[in-house]
Amino acid sequence: MTSWPSWPRPGKRVCEMSGLINLINKLSDLALPPLGQDIMAYLAFAVYVALIVGGGLTAVLARNLVRAMVGLVITFLGVAGMYLLLASPFLAFMQLLIYVGAISILILFAILLVKNTSSGEEAYRPGLPQAGLALVAAAGVAAIFGPVIALNEDLAAPPELPVETPLAELGQDLLNFYVVPFELISIVLLVAMAGGVLLAWDKRYRGKE
Amino acid sequence: MIISPLTLFMLAALALMVIGLVGLISRRTLVGMLISVEMLLNGAGLSVVAAAKLTPASDAVGQLATLFIMGLAAAEATLVLAMMVVVYRRFDTVATEALATIKDAQS
Secondary structure, three states, X not given: OOOOOOOOOOOOOXXXXXXXXXXXXXXXXXXXXXXXXXXXXXXXXXXXXHHHHHHHHHHHHOOOHHHHHHHHHHHHHHHHHHHHHOOOHHHHHHHHHHHHHHHHHHHHHHHHHOOOOOOOHHHOOOOHHHHHHHHHHHHHHHHHHHHHHHHOHHHHOOOOOOOOOOHHHHHHHHHOXXXXXXXXXXXXXXXXXXXXXXXXXXXXXXXXX | OOOOHHHHHHHHHHHHHHHHHHHHHHOXXXXXXXXXXXXXXXXXXXHHHHHHHHOOOOHHXXXXXXXXXXXXXXXXXXXXXXXXXXXXHHHOOOEOOXXXXXXXXXX
16 A cells, blocks of 8 residues: 555544534544545545635636636635644634635625626736736746645655644744734724725815815 | 645645736736735745744744735725825726826826
């Protein structure tokens, strides 16, 4: 039997918050031998990659912007699944909450507010020079980074099995060593919200005068 | 030959980046470009988490970095939405062709 590189599984250090995940781990331990678990993990990875690539191509190539947004949501779901495979369920939850819940709704508002659905500017295909340049740029990036990733021996080394970091540890770090970035990001969010409201309300006042 | 999981995750992140780049250049309106930028940011977060989880590097730092990326993405989407509203009121379109002039499109 050829040796599969053992796929990262959520370790035994599961925090108390995620009893359900713990239960699923135990059940899967009971149900499948390690090789079967590895095969299941590769299958799940393939499904998530299919979600990401399919959703991404829809988001980029769809002529209708609402459809593009739906493709983007599918991509977000695929990335959330990848976070689950990486034994970080909190990040997967945040991905669903922030990206799928908030940002895609913002993008939907943007699409609807600027009246740019199937009859707008995006209804026509980009010109040949533009599409060609886009493909050249993407192929350039892929040609640079693809071999770097594929040929790197450090990456090919058998990985450490990730253990799930307890949520309390993340919070401790956030309030001890990383307290300045933590506070800064709240300021950035506040300024962005205030600036957004200011920008969007300006003309309305002027129109009433 | 079986590829190691870390390489696979990095290739997935690269795929996100490449697709987002194609969209960023080939889209003609600000909305389409915003969608592509979100995909680029997602690829960055995925690669950071994969590198933190599957190597001896600190795990919490990777997760916190991705949380910060998510916060910045939320702030950026809010601001871009407000800017799009302003641009649309002024130019009646969000196509980037029309924004390449200093004066209003109508005048």
